[in-house]
Amino acid sequence: MNFQEPQQQSSSQPQHPQQQGYASYQHHDVIPAQQQQSANQQQQQQQQRPIEIPRIPTYQELQAQAKIREQQQHDSTTISFLPKKSSITKGKYALKDFQIMRTLGTGSFGRVHLVRSIHNGRYYAIKVLKKAQVVKMKQVEHTNDERKMLKLIDHPFIIRMWGTFQDAKNLFLVMDYIEGGELFSLLRKSKRFPNPVAKFYSAEVLLALDYLHSHNIIYRDLKPENILIDRYGHIKITDFGFAKEVTFYTWTLCGTPDYIAPEVITAKPYNKSVDWWSLGILIFEMLTGYTPFYDKQPIKTYEKILQSKVHYPPFLEPAAVDLLINLITPDLTRRLGNLQNGARDIKNHSWYTEVVWDKLYAKDIATPYEPPVAAGVGDSSLFDYYPEGELDYGATGEDPYSKYFEDF
Ligand SMILES: Nc1ncnc2c1ncn2[C@@H]1O[C@H](COP(=O)(O)OP(=O)(O)OP(=O)(O)O)[C@@H](O)[C@H]1O
Numbered sequence: 001m002n003f004q005e006p007q008q009q010s011s012s013q014p015q016h017p018q019q020q021g022y023a024s025y026q027h028h029d030v031i032p033a034q035q036q037q038s039a040n041q042q043q044q045q046q047q048q049r050p051i052e053i054p055r056i057p058t059y060q061e062l063q064a065q066a067k068i069r070e071q072q073q074h075d076s077t078t079i080s081f082l083p084k085k086s087s088i089t090k091g092k093y094a095l096k097d098f099q100i101m102r103t104l105g106t107g108s109f110g111r112v113h114l115v116r117s118i119h120n121g122r123y124y125a126i127k128v129l130k131k132a133q134v135v136k137m138k139q140v141e142h143t144n145d146e147r148k149m150l151k152l153i154d155h156p157f158i159i160r161m162w163g164t165f166q167d168a169k170n171l172f173l174v175m176d177y178i179e180g181g182e183l184f185s186l187l188r189k190s191k192r193f194p195n196p197v198a199k200f201y202s203a204e205v206l207l208a209l210d211y212l213h214s215h216n217i218i219y220r221d222l223k224p225e226n227i228l229i230d231r232y233g234h235i236k237i238t239d240f241g242f243a244k245e246v247t248f249y250t251w252t253l254c255g256t257p258d259y260i261a262p263e264v265i266t267a268k269p270y271n272k273s274v275d276w277w278s279l280g281i282l283i284f285e286m287l288t289g290y291t292p293f294y295d296k297q298p299i300k301t302y303e304k305i306l307q308s309k310v311h312y313p314p315f316l317e318p319a320a321v322d323l324l325i326n327l328i329t330p331d332l333t334r335r336l337g338n339l340q341n342g343a344r345d346i347k348n349h350s351w352y353t354e355v356v357w358d359k360l361y362a363k364d365i366a367t368p369y370e371p372p373v374a375a376g377v378g379d380s381s382l383f384d385y386y387p388e389g390e391l392d393y394g395a396t397g398e399d400p401y402s403k404y405f406e407d408f
């Protein structure tokens with residue numbers, strides 16, 4: 001399906017997963033696992049908070065960084081790989097164009113709402129960021145980058161943004177509404193995925209990451225909460241809050257503890273390699289139901305990541321273990337995806353033998369699970385519920401931060 005197509009309206013009633021049950025893969029272990037819930041909630045809390053901790057690099061690191069920066073500045077012919085043209089312009093949308101509905105998710109700087117267009121009656125998702133919070137948490141650059149990236153990205157497995165606008169207090173990003181919920185929720189309900197399911201989702205993620213990397217974008221926040229499932233069962237990566245266009249290296253410590261690569265923790269300059277590490281963590285979590293370096297205390301998680309000792313449970317297929325060993329490795333000269341052949345090394349790995357990559361890109365492969373949602377009617381039954389606070393959307397008056405967000 002071309003994701004620019006209008007959403008089809010359906011007359012069927014919204015259904016809850018428990019009522020309908022899961023589609024074709026239910027006979028494996030795609031089943032609810034209530035007993036997992038409290039541990040999972042704990043883990044969820046841990047994983048949902050991306051972090052940004054300022055660090056002091058060592059003298060040697062500073063020297064290395066300075067050298068690379070110098071090289072970057074010198075190479076002024078290096079320009080953006082992103083397409084220059086986009087249909088997304090400022091001022092195309094305004095708050096009055098939408099009816100704001102329930103909250104679909106919350107983040108550190110605001111929330112994401114289900115909304116309905118006053119004009120065409122279709123449903124969209126709007127991410128709202130509080131300017132004061134963005135400034136306070138030093139996320140101005142990341143937020144402007146998020147808009148810039150999303151405006152230009154065009155890929156079947158990445159969220160489409162239609163436009164942005166702002167009021168005196170908030171920033172708004174209008175996106176397609178992806179009805180099937182987070183991969184995170186499906187994984188927690190299922191406990192873990194059978195091989196073919198994990199393979200399918202990770203293969204679609206791989207194509208999305210490969211596309212981003214080919215445009216010199218590192219994603220930096222891969223985790224099941226940021227992967228949505230569309231009504232047909234294909235994935236859409238959302239949340240470009242940490243994505244960055246990088247020609248050489250970058251240094252910022254960001255991401256989510258369980259998914260952060262060791263080179264990010266040790267303040268080394270890093271590049272696309274970090275996303276391939278996170279892909280390894282994602283595959284591990286899908287196959288086992290937990291992340292390999294999980295600890296209640298994030299600092300312990302970091303220690304475990306630096307040691308990089310992974311215990312592979314015996315039920316994992318040898319091919320999967322081989323792939324994971326070569327993704328979850330601190331050795332950048334060994335990490336698949338980071339070698340001369342790039343993502344091709346991962347695509348050609350024996351665990352993915354049966355994947356026909358062109359067909360997958362064309363969505364010409366049956367999905368393992370079709371979310372039980374009524375399409376096109378704003379069914380949000382697969383999203384968790386969040387308390388709905390007082391909204392200050394449409395605020396007018398003084399805006400002390402206007403200079404920071406001129407593109408919105
Ligand atoms: N286009 C969308 N359609 C449906 N749900 C969405 C969409 N975009 C985001 N969401 C929901 O909102 C949640 C928060 O969105 P997002 O991750 O972009 O925000 P965030 O503020 O960066 O969150 P965090 O700080 O926790 O990473 C997502 O995990 C998802 O559940």
Ligand SMILES: [Mg+2]
Nearest residue numbers: 107225226239
């Ligand atoms: Mg997120």
